[in-house]
Amino acid sequence: MSAASPSTPAPGSPLLLTLLQARTYVALLLVFGFFAVMAPNFLSVANSVIVAKHAALTAFLAIGMTFVIITGGIDLSVGSTVGLCSMVSGWLILYGIDLGTVGTMHFNTLEITLIVMCVGVFVGFINGILITKLNVAPFIATLGTLYIARGAALLSSGGRTFPNLSGNPDYGSDSFPAIGAGTFLGLPVQIWMLIAVGLVAAYIARRTPLGRHIYAVGGNERGAALSGVKVNRVKLFVYMFSGFCAAIVGLIIASQLQAAHPATGETFELNAIAAAVLGGTSLSGGRGKIGGTIVGAFVISILSDGLVMMSVSSFWQTVIKGLVIVAAVVIDQAQSRLQARVALQQEAALGR
Amino acid sequence: MTEKHPIGLKMRGAVKVYPGTRALKGVDFDLRMGAVNVLVGENGAGKSTLMKLIAGVEDMTEGTITMDGREMRFRTKADAVAAGIGIVFQELNLFPNLSVAENIFIGHETTRAGIDIDIEAHRRATRVLMERLEQNIHPDTPLGNLRIGQQQIVEIAKALAQNARILILDEPTSALSAAEVEVLFRVIDELKAQGVGIVYISHRLEELIRVGDYITVLRDGTITGARSMEGVDIPWIVQAMIGSSSKEYGRSEVANFGPEIFRAEAIALPRAGGGFTVDHVSLSIRAGEIVGLYGLMGAGRSEFLECVMAQHPHAGGRFFVEGKPLTERDVPGRIARGIALIPEDRKRDGLIQIMSIRENLTLSSLPGFAKLFHLDLKREAQTALDFIKRLTIKVASPENPVSSLSGGNQQKVVIGKALMTGPKVLLMDEPSRGIDIGAKAEVFRTMRRLAAEGLGILFVTSDLDEVLALSDRIIVMAQGRVTGEFPSGTEAAKVISATTAPAQNSKDIAA
Numbered sequence: 001m002s003a004a005s006p007s008t009p010a011p012g013s014p015l016l017l018t019l020l021q022a023r024t025y026v027a028l029l030l031v032f033g034f035f036a037v038m039a040p041n042f043l044s045v046a047n048s049v050i051v052a053k054h055a056a057l058t059a060f061l062a063i064g065m066t067f068v069i070i071t072g073g074i075d076l077s078v079g080s081t082v083g084l085c086s087m088v089s090g091w092l093i094l095y096g097i098d099l100g101t102v103g104t105m106h107f108n109t110l111e112i113t114l115i116v117m118c119v120g121v122f123v124g125f126i127n128g129i130l131i132t133k134l135n136v137a138p139f140i141a142t143l144g145t146l147y148i149a150r151g152a153a154l155l156s157s158g159g160r161t162f163p164n165l166s167g168n169p170d171y172g173s174d175s176f177p178a179i180g181a182g183t184f185l186g187l188p189v190q191i192w193m194l195i196a197v198g199l200v201a202a203y204i205a206r207r208t209p210l211g212r213h214i215y216a217v218g219g220n221e222r223g224a225a226l227s228g229v230k231v232n233r234v235k236l237f238v239y240m241f242s243g244f245c246a247a248i249v250g251l252i253i254a255s256q257l258q259a260a261h262p263a264t265g266e267t268f269e270l271n272a273i274a275a276a277v278l279g280g281t282s283l284s285g286g287r288g289k290i291g292g293t294i295v296g297a298f299v300i301s302i303l304s305d306g307l308v309m310m311s312v313s314s315f316w317q318t319v320i321k322g323l324v325i326v327a328a329v330v331i332d333q334a335q336s337r338l339q340a341r342v343a344l345q346q347e348a349a350l351g352r
Numbered sequence: 353m354t355e356k357h358p359i360g361l362k363m364r365g366a367v368k369v370y371p372g373t374r375a376l377k378g379v380d381f382d383l384r385m386g387a388v389n390v391l392v393g394e395n396g397a398g399k400s401t402l403m404k405l406i407a408g409v410e411d412m413t414e415g416t417i418t419m420d421g422r423e424m425r426f427r428t429k430a431d432a433v434a435a436g437i438g439i440v441f442q443e444l445n446l447f448p449n450l451s452v453a454e455n456i457f458i459g460h461e462t463t464r465a466g467i468d469i470d471i472e473a474h475r476r477a478t479r480v481l482m483e484r485l486e487q488n489i490h491p492d493t494p495l496g497n498l499r500i501g502q503q504q505i506v507e508i509a510k511a512l513a514q515n516a517r518i519l520i521l522d523e524p525t526s527a528l529s530a531a532e533v534e535v536l537f538r539v540i541d542e543l544k545a546q547g548v549g550i551v552y553i554s555h556r557l558e559e560l561i562r563v564g565d566y567i568t569v570l571r572d573g574t575i576t577g578a579r580s581m582e583g584v585d586i587p588w589i590v591q592a593m594i595g596s597s598s599k600e601y602g603r604s605e606v607a608n609f610g611p612e613i614f615r616a617e618a619i620a621l622p623r624a625g626g627g628f629t630v631d632h633v634s635l636s637i638r639a640g641e642i643v644g645l646y647g648l649m650g651a652g653r654s655e656f657l658e659c660v661m662a663q664h665p666h667a668g669g670r671f672f673v674e675g676k677p678l679t680e681r682d683v684p685g686r687i688a689r690g691i692a693l694i695p696e697d698r699k700r701d702g703l704i705q706i707m708s709i710r711e712n713l714t715l716s717s718l719p720g721f722a723k724l725f726h727l728d729l730k731r732e733a734q735t736a737l738d739f740i741k742r743l744t745i746k747v748a749s750p751e752n753p754v755s756s757l758s759g760g761n762q763q764k765v766v767i768g769k770a771l772m773t774g775p776k777v778l779l780m781d782e783p784s785r786g787i788d789i790g791a792k793a794e795v796f797r798t799m800r801r802l803a804a805e806g807l808g809i810l811f812v813t814s815d816l817d818e819v820l821a822l823s824d825r826i827i828v829m830a831q832g833r834v835t836g837e838f839p840s841g842t843e844a845a846k847v848i849s850a851t852t853a854p855a856q857n858s859k860d861i862a863a
Contacts, residue, residue, distance in 0.1 A: 208725045208726065208727055210725065212715070215704075216704050216715055220700075220703065220705065224704065224715070226663075226701050226702075227683075227769065228687040228715075228773075339753075343752040343753055344756045346749065346756070
């Protein structure tokens with residue numbers, strides 16, 4: 001009887017609630033509209049592509065971060081993983097792998113891409129093992145791998161840049177620069193990659209048992225475990241996925257610049273966390289959406305690029321970014337309170 | 353007698369309402385000084401709530417407390433402490449990382465100039481207290497190094513250190529050894545002689561009769577008996593505790609048990625620091641049978657269920673489902689074999705509060721809705737709706753968060769989640785905790801129906817009424833061991849006596 005009633009939002013404050021739920025999109029429209037009016041050339045095609053490319057880098061990391069945060073964890077190591085993966089791709093292009101007596105093995109672009117992704121996933125795997133099997137708090141475990149990965153990146157070149165990564169046609173790696181610079185059907189390759197990764201992640205989140213388990217682990221780890229969720233496997237997956245996303249970013253940057261610098265990706269993890277939070281992901285776990293996160297990444301990128309175009313001092317840019325993040329979290333709290341109240345009213349209206 | 357024991361605290365018309373339940377319904381209580389006022393009642397009768405009101409831990413909804421003719425209002429524990437009321441909770445509120453002396457003076461440290469803690473004064477005072485309590489405990493010992501019984505003594509010392517005129521002891525002996533109980537009783541006698549009014553809560557009826565001067569019996573939030581201890585015996589207490597009218601959840605149809613569906617053999621869960629929390633428990637359940645597992649708090653019943661659900665990997669013993677050994681070591685494996693657990697603490701273990709009702713219902717059986725990795729959301733929603741109807745869960749929408757439901761409906765969601773896995777054996781830990789009478793009856797009817805459908809049900813309860821009315825067979829546990837097994841229709845007194853019996857003969861019973 002009552003169970004059959006439709007799931008439309010209850011009367012009360014539906015308009016406010018809808019507005020709050022869509023706040024990330026509202027924020028996107030606001031920053032977009034603001035800079036379209038205020039910043040010269042903001043709407044030009046060339047600029048739009050640049051902004052989108054910047055946003056994509058943050059968005060990749062933020063997608064991986066969203067899963068991690070939904071399980072109630074945090075991954076501080078993604079920025080360093082970006083740097084490490086950049087260096088690995090640079091090394092592979094320049095030197096290949098030295099097999100001693102057999103000679104040196106060189107790789108084509110596809111092989112390099114796969115190896116680098118494996119490196120990223122491996123860093124995530126280490127994070128996952130530390131957190132699940134060895135019971136280290138996520139913050140500390142990933143802080144440790146942050147330093148280790150960064151150190152390894154610096155060691156790989158002695159702190160120097162790997163220059164001229166244009167690849168070598170003899171080994172089939174001359175297509176490497178296309179990852180970051182190429183276009184397909186008019187859109188940059190990395191935007192296509194973002195669309196692919198975003199769709200896969202959103203699919204996992206909404207239509208697979210794994211996705212549901214990710215939310216359950218973040219909502220109540222004990223309860224999930226007692227319901228038959230393999231908590232450790234879920235956690236292992238999210239950190240490995242986060243490492244995978246970081247590897248993509250590392251590849252793109254190395255390809256775009258045709259150079260790999262060991263400091264690549266410093267503080268990227270903070271942008272990724274900010275984008276996820278801006279997109280409605282709750283740091284206490286259990287809540288977050290991939291779509292929201294991607295929009296959040298665009299808001300942050302448009303904000304910083306737009307401010308640059310308006311030649312606002314970079315010091316002010318930092319302050320403004322911080323204010324936006326704080327405001328997002330405050331609004332997020334208000335929304336969840338309102339949502340809980342509306343749901344309670346609905347149940348109460350049922351007359352017990 | 354009355355002049356000898358003046359009334360130190362008078363409570364009139366005390367009402368305490370929690371969201372959804374009335375825990376106390378107009379209670380009058382007189383606390384006499386220089387005497388032991390014992391308080392009995394089943395779990396959930398309102399004993400602890402009553403004491404929390406007196407100790408200022410909870411605020412009264414209605415009613416008055418008067419002390420020495422003045423009306424008092426305890427809004428916080430500090431108010432009550434200022435009025436000379438100390439309470440020792442059943443669950444210890446101590447800091448294992450701090451020393452004994454630091455624990456005793458936490459929150460009311462003796463200081464020099466308000467900032468510098470006078471450690472020497474703490475040590476001295478602690479030594480005096482420990483002498484008074486006949487304990488050889490050094491003030492600097494880290495509390496975590498003490499046995500639970502000793503920790504309880506420290507908790508009492510903490511109340512004494514604040515010069516309590518009224519001391520409330522909530523189940524103080526549940527963790528004590530026989531020798532420690534003797535010490536405690538001597539301390540109580542001494543405190544009585546000093547004119548301290550003591551409230552003593554316990555489930556051990558013999559103990560109450562021995563130590564008490566006045567007795568108050570609570571049932572369902574009202575007082576059903578209050579008198580001087582003279583002439584009180586166990587049958588009188590039991591009568592007042594459970595009343596004459598038995599609640600009717602009785603079996604309507606003829607019992608029709610199938611073959612044995614679940615068996616546990618010598619399940620042993622070692623306790624940190626020696627002994628066993630679950631001490632070689634063996635039991636079996638037949639298809640269609642409801643077995644009640646009764647006992648006091650800390651008897652090891654919940655831990656036994658946790659062992660069945662693979663929560664204690666180091667537990668010994670073997671389980672069998674339909675005669676085949678249960679070798680799966682993780683929860684999903686055991687769920688797949690037809691075991692389902694409805695945990696005691698819904699909020700902590702049973703539900704994902706921020707997820708929707710639908711998502712909670714299907715959480716344990718998601719792989720069943722997936723082809724490879726693709727979830728069939730339509731079929732999932734349909735099945736969730738089916739279960740909502742079948743269990744008559746009252747919801748506005750299955751998409752609302754489960755936290756918006758009342759306790760009884762939340763419990764039904766937990767039951768629905770367990771049932772969706774298609775279990776053969778249902779383990780229910782305190783299935784009626786925190787839900788109102790109407791919902792309770794519905795949950796019990798559901799249990800009856802499930803049993804009739806051929807499930808084996810093992811349910812843990814601390815409610816004597818419930819276990820007597822609902823069970824086809826009653827198994828009693830005490831101190832980790834099975835101390836008695838009774839057919840349905842056994843007298844209440846027999847069941848109660850088994851809860852405190854030292855179980856030397858558990859092996860024979862199990863056999």
